[in-house]
Amino acid sequence: MKVEQRRALALYSGGLDSLLAMKLVKDQGVEVIALNFVSHFFGGENENAQRLCDQIGVKLEYVDFKKEHMEVVKDPANGRGKNMNPCLDCHALMMSYTADYLMKRYEADFLISGEVLNQRPMSQRKDALERVQELSKMDDLIVRPMSAKLLPHTKPIREGWLDIEQLENISGRSRHRQMEMAKAWGIENYPKPAGGCRLTEPNYSRRLKQLEADGMLHHEHSDLFELIRHSRFLRLDEKKYIFMARNQQEEEAVESYADMATFMVEGTSETPGPAILAYGEMTEEDLEIAKQLYSRYSKAKGKVEATMVINKEKVVYPAFDVEELTTKMKAYTMD
Incomplete structure (x- = not known):
């Protein structure tokens, strides 16, 4: 049988x-x-x-x-x-x-x-x-x-x-x-x-806990779970975040989420630099921080004027006090 x-x-x-x-x-x-x-x-x-x-x-x-x-x-x-x-x-x-x-x-x-x-x-x-x-x-x-x-x-x-x-x-x-x-x-x-x-990874978990504290640990915010994985993460305030690429792979990842951005900062041939995505209700002061971040981590290093594209519009940003930006960043969570 x-x-x-x-x-x-x-x-x-x-x-x-x-x-x-x-x-x-x-x-x-x-x-x-x-x-x-x-x-x-x-x-x-x-x-x-x-x-x-x-x-x-x-x-x-x-x-x-x-x-x-x-x-x-x-x-x-x-x-x-x-x-x-x-x-x-x-x-x-x-x-x-x-x-x-x-x-x-x-x-x-x-x-x-x-x-x-x-x-x-x-x-x-x-x-x-x-x-x-x-x-x-x-x-x-x-x-x-x-x-x-x-x-x-x-x-x-x-x-x-x-x-x-x-x-x-x-x-x-x-x-x-x-x-x-x-x-x-x-x-x-x-x-x-x-x-x-990823939930077992200490660095990723710290970032996710930040989202949880802001009430963002929900299925509908899943794009944020990917962004904290693929970029440098800056929390300006509750539910207000900046994600900045650190290499070419992260550049592509950050740019792929452009549709959810309040504003996107992208590089130019004149001043190559990192893609930056801002999420949440941003103010003019927040936009200023994003411009300075781009300049600081671009070829300009904040020491000379930097050309960038913000929401498809070319912007020229002057040299600025990088130490002042560093001091300002201590008020935020960045890794």
């Missing part, structure tokens, strides 16, 4: 742990579909993630849950980590979203997660994994292949859909076993274990 092939959905961050977890399950004859959840702070189409999924023979799907995730970021029931990361609630949300919508859509039998016991202090302790499972609505259908031998056996293992002996018993922060597995399977050019979530 032909045995029914099981199908599993996998939470796939793009990292090595989740990739190896999928490989362990796929090698037992289970069809695996990788789900990359896309929020404002992680996930999204990635050529390397697609290449790695292709290499182990699993289909990659993207799941947009930006609005739902935003609510968790704003008010996480289980708190945040060291930065802005609501890891417990985030993991539970991905799993409950899968339970509510995706299990039926893909006619899947169970869910795979690449979490490793005790690898992360907030979200991967045993009690935290149990808490996530409790919140997830997935009941008894979550398998964590990388640490399965150290965790209670869930239905897919108890029912014989998976052989526990072919799963792993990894615990802790060391990556030696994962690297051995990757080498054995010929998996190369996988991402370093940086997490991939």
